[in-house]
Amino acid sequence: MTRDPIGFALSAMNRLAGLPLLDRLGVRKPVERLAYQGTRVGFQTLTVANREFKRARDLFPRKRLPARRPGDLFDLNLDDDQQMIVDSLRRFASDVLRPNAAECDENAALPHDIEHQAQALGLSLYAVPAEFGGVAENLSPVTSVLIAEQLAWGDLGLAQALLAPFSVAQAVTRWGTAEQQSTYLPAFCEDQPPVATIAIDEPVPLFDPMSLSTRATRHGDDFTLNGLKSGVVRAGDSDLYLVAAELDGEGPRLFLIERGTDGLAFEAEPAMGLRAAGTGRIRLDNVRLPASALLGDEDFNYSTFIDRGVLLRCGLAVGCAQAVQDYVIPYANEREAFGEPISHRQSVAFMISDMAIEIESMRLLTWRAASRAETGRTYHREACLARLLCSEKAMEVGTNGVQLLGGHGFVKEHPVERWYRDLRSTATLFGGTHA
Amino acid sequence: MMNLEIPRKFTPLINQAQQVAREVFRPISRKYDRAEHDYPRELDMFASIMDGMNEGSGDGGAGAGSLARAGDENGSGNRNGTNMKTVLGLTELCWGDVGLALSIPRQGLGNSAIAAVANEEQLARLGNTWAAMAITEPGAGSDSASIRTTATQDGDDYIINGEKIYVTAGERADAVVVWASLDRSQGRAAIKSFVVEKGTPGMSVERLEKKLGIRASDTAAIRFDNCRVPAANLLGDPEISVDKGFAGAMQTFDNTRPVVAGMAIGIARAALDQTYALLEKYDQPLTYRAQTWTQTAAERELQRLEAEWDAARLLTLKAAWMADNGLPNSREASMAKAKAGRVGNQVTLRCVELCGSLGYSEVELLEKWARDSKILDIFEGTQQIQLLIIARRLLGKSSAELK
Numbered sequence: 001m002t003r004d005p006i007g008f009a010l011s012a013m014n015r016l017a018g019l020p021l022l023d024r025l026g027v028r029k030p031v032e033r034l035a036y037q038g039t040r041v042g043f044q045t046l047t048v049a050n051r052e053f054k055r056a057r058d059l060f061p062r063k064r065l066p067a068r069r070p071g072d073l074f075d076l077n078l079d080d081d082q083q084m085i086v087d088s089l090r091r092f093a094s095d096v097l098r099p100n101a102a103e104c105d106e107n108a109a110l111p112h113d114i115e116h117q118a119q120a121l122g123l124s125l126y127a128v129p130a131e132f133g134g135v136a137e138n139l140s141p142v143t144s145v146l147i148a149e150q151l152a153w154g155d156l157g158l159a160q161a162l163l164a165p166f167s168v169a170q171a172v173t174r175w176g177t178a179e180q181q182s183t184y185l186p187a188f189c190e191d192q193p194p195v196a197t198i199a200i201d202e203p204v205p206l207f208d209p210m211s212l213s214t215r216a217t218r219h220g221d222d223f224t225l226n227g228l229k230s231g232v233v234r235a236g237d238s239d240l241y242l243v244a245a246e247l248d249g250e251g252p253r254l255f256l257i258e259r260g261t262d263g264l265a266f267e268a269e270p271a272m273g274l275r276a277a278g279t280g281r282i283r284l285d286n287v288r289l290p291a292s293a294l295l296g297d298e299d300f301n302y303s304t305f306i307d308r309g310v311l312l313r314c315g316l317a318v319g320c321a322q323a324v325q326d327y328v329i330p331y332a333n334e335r336e337a338f339g340e341p342i343s344h345r346q347s348v349a350f351m352i353s354d355m356a357i358e359i360e361s362m363r364l365l366t367w368r369a370a371s372r373a374e375t376g377r378t379y380h381r382e383a384c385l386a387r388l389l390c391s392e393k394a395m396e397v398g399t400n401g402v403q404l405l406g407g408h409g410f411v412k413e414h415p416v417e418r419w420y421r422d423l424r425s426t427a428t429l430f431g432g433t434h435a
Numbered sequence: 436m437m438n439l440e441i442p443r444k445f446t447p448l449i450n451q452a453q454q455v456a457r458e459v460f461r462p463i464s465r466k467y468d469r470a471e472h473d474y475p476r477e478l479d480m481f482a483s484i485m486d487g488m489n490e491g492s493g494d495g496g497a498g499a500g501s502l503a504r505a506g507d508e509n510g511s512g513n514r515n516g517t518n519m520k521t522v523l524g525l526t527e528l529c530w531g532d533v534g535l536a537l538s539i540p541r542q543g544l545g546n547s548a549i550a551a552v553a554n555e556e557q558l559a560r561l562g563n564t565w566a567a568m569a570i571t572e573p574g575a576g577s578d579s580a581s582i583r584t585t586a587t588q589d590g591d592d593y594i595i596n597g598e599k600i601y602v603t604a605g606e607r608a609d610a611v612v613v614w615a616s617l618d619r620s621q622g623r624a625a626i627k628s629f630v631v632e633k634g635t636p637g638m639s640v641e642r643l644e645k646k647l648g649i650r651a652s653d654t655a656a657i658r659f660d661n662c663r664v665p666a667a668n669l670l671g672d673p674e675i676s677v678d679k680g681f682a683g684a685m686q687t688f689d690n691t692r693p694v695v696a697g698m699a700i701g702i703a704r705a706a707l708d709q710t711y712a713l714l715e716k717y718d719q720p721l722t723y724r725a726q727t728w729t730q731t732a733a734e735r736e737l738q739r740l741e742a743e744w745d746a747a748r749l750l751t752l753k754a755a756w757m758a759d760n761g762l763p764n765s766r767e768a769s770m771a772k773a774k775a776g777r778v779g780n781q782v783t784l785r786c787v788e789l790c791g792s793l794g795y796s797e798v799e800l801l802e803k804w805a806r807d808s809k810i811l812d813i814f815e816g817t818q819q820i821q822l823l824i825i826a827r828r829l830l831g832k833s834s835a836e837l838k
Contacts, residue, residue: 349823365745
């Protein structure tokens with residue numbers, strides 16, 4: 001589009017408004033200054049290593065968790081372990097996550113005490129086999145999905161932040177070589193497990209995880225990575241990054257990159273939602289990695305890796321959507337208009353019925369895909385169907401949640417505006433999750 | 436342990452029903468769509484086979500005749516029983532033809548009502564009768580509490596007066612289960628159901644409707660003019676009771692709604708399968724992708740339809756599973772019916788659209804399925820009635836509060 005004179009004038013005014021001089025003169029209001037500086041810091045190198053991963057000297061043999069034996073009957077009952085996990089996480093979500101969610105969203109950060117409380121629940125242990133210090137005995141995508149559902153009921157942004165390290169542990173358990181498992185998995189079972197994340201998305205429209213711009217090239221046994229990742233959960237405070245890159249025409253692969261590696265830089269990238277998850281960009285500028293950084297070996301399957309991520313993201317969407325439903329029901333019963341509760345009107349009541357139908361649809365599609373994965377059956381089709389349905393319906397639930405509260409839904413006094421922003425992420429992100 | 440797959444023990448039943456759909460229904464599907472009101476004679480022989488199937492094995496056949504009574508099964512733990520079996524069987528039959536599936540002798544929804552509310556004596560006497568269901572009247576459809584048909588006690592008999600419309604299989608069935616009020620001043624609590632056998636003096640079929648779809652199924656208007664039925668034909672408790680009366684009659688729907696949802700799933704599957712077959716013929720394969728924006732519009736739409744279809748199917752299986760396990764499933768039954776009703780209609784209509792003039796023409800059955808599917812979003816409670824039921828349950832509202 002060409003600029004006319006008015007366009008030039010507006011553009012000049014914009015640049016003027018952006019000048020730091022205004023700040024020094026004290027013209028700009030403090031709030032504006034904060035917002036301004038937040039976006040102008042630029043890329044920072046991730047040089048300070050919080051944690052060192054010890055190279056394992058004694059390698060355990062590579063471990064692959066066995067699939068569970070499929071049941072004979074159609075069954076929606078949770079087993080005792082799953083029920084216990086669901087119950088305790090529901091308490092954690094309602095006692096800890098929900099009351100702090102608004103503040104964490106506002107501050108765009110996961111507070112240390114919430115992280116420590118979540119670590120005390122030992123979530124990562126469910127991702128790690130016993131040999132490496134965890135408690136996992138079987139593939140357990142169903143349990144992962146149930147965990148995501150409960151945490152996201154408390155808050156989707158916080159759940160995403162807490163589940164990024166869990167997801168990396170899942171990925172190393174599922175795909176890692178003996179050396180990778182021995183190096184990284186024991187750390188996830190310590191009292192203070194490492195912060196870790198998965199970087200897949202890139203800042204292009206119609207982004208397709210199967211077609212990546214980030215490149216990895218081989219140099220003898222080593223690799224060099226170049227590219228830009230966006231929407232990376234906990235981009236700034238992770239100790240370990242699992243980064244997707246196209247490997248020399250061999251298709252997409254994932255690379256384990258430790259904090260402090262030369263050429264790795266990050267920039268905060270606050271988004272519409274998931275603010276508590278601290279999303280950011282990761283820039284890879286000639287990042288040199290040893291052969292051992294390449295996740296997995298001959299049994300690695302990138303498409304399945306993406307499907308596993310899809311399962312957990314769908315679980316997150318179901319949990320947050322359920323939070324919306326559980327919030328609008330009492331609201332519609334208590335809010336009165338024209339002398340009676342608004343829930344007495346079909347136009348309101350039917351929106352809530354549809355919400356319940358679609359959330360249950362999301363849940364059953366997700367559970368089916370996860371249970372197929374857990375029992376060693378194919379689940380690519382089912383994961384794709386769950387993702388598409390969850391992408392569509394989660395946002396429908398989010399937007400109707402706000403609509404049902406009217407003007408009250410639009411202000412931060414109620415959480416539905418946050419859920420609206422968070423639920424949009426279901427369709428836009430691929431990284432940060434692995435069931 | 437969580438498992439959302441169809442249990443293997445139902446494979447023989449599904450295969451059997453699929454054979455029927457493919458070999459019996461499909462070849463005559465168009466014939467009886469064109470020859471509305473002609474009796475599909477092919478079904479008589481098939482019905483005998485069906486009876487044999489039902490009696491032959493513990494897990495029975497595919498019809499709706501033996502629905503409910505799930506609580507009678509012994510033992511605890513997870514059960515996959517009659518309700519799921521019936522849903523699965525009718526899904527397959529309706530993959531063949533909904534109108535014909537509704538015309539199978541002795542498998543009608545009236546039989547479900549008998550199975551659900553009849554006492555042991557009635558079950559033994561009427562269990563093998565082909566029974567249609569007569570609820571709707573010219574002045575009362577979804578609002579079934581305001582029906583005007585009356586039943587007046589006279590000695591050991593009841594005398595029924597009124598007019599019923601939209602009685603599926605009303606002309607062909609051996610009997611009709613009629614909803615009538617014992618005392619119109621006492622509202623819904625006074626509504627009871629009566630089995631009226633064909634040929635009872637005073638009962639007459641007034642006309643057969645000409646319809647948008649399911650033309651193979653006869654839809655009758657029936658008049659009751661001082662029609663005398665024995666008191667023993669009143670199903671369930673003859674007392675007018677606010678607690679049990681109408682609610683009891685409505686409970687039948689908790690079992691039949693998932694079955695109608697299953698019908699919608701079957702017809703939608705038929706449309707999707709045929710669309711794929713046509714696409715393959717013209718070299719347009721479907722792949723599933725996590726990022727659907729990089730697919731063609733047609734591929735994305737098909738993936739979306741598959742997702743909606745599977746959601747409807749799983750909601751239906753859940754509702755049936757709950758019934759099999761004795762769990763209250765009124766809300767879930769309505770969720771399944773609402774979702775499957777609208778998805779079945781959307782899928783069949785979209786498949787016609789995707790196949791263009793080919794889909795629209797009578798060369799293919801796609802256009803027929805798109806007409807047939809509409810009724811599944813209407814009968815056994817319209818889409819809107821299901822939403823009302825779900826909303827009342829979710830919001831804890833009575834029918835007086837949320838009208």
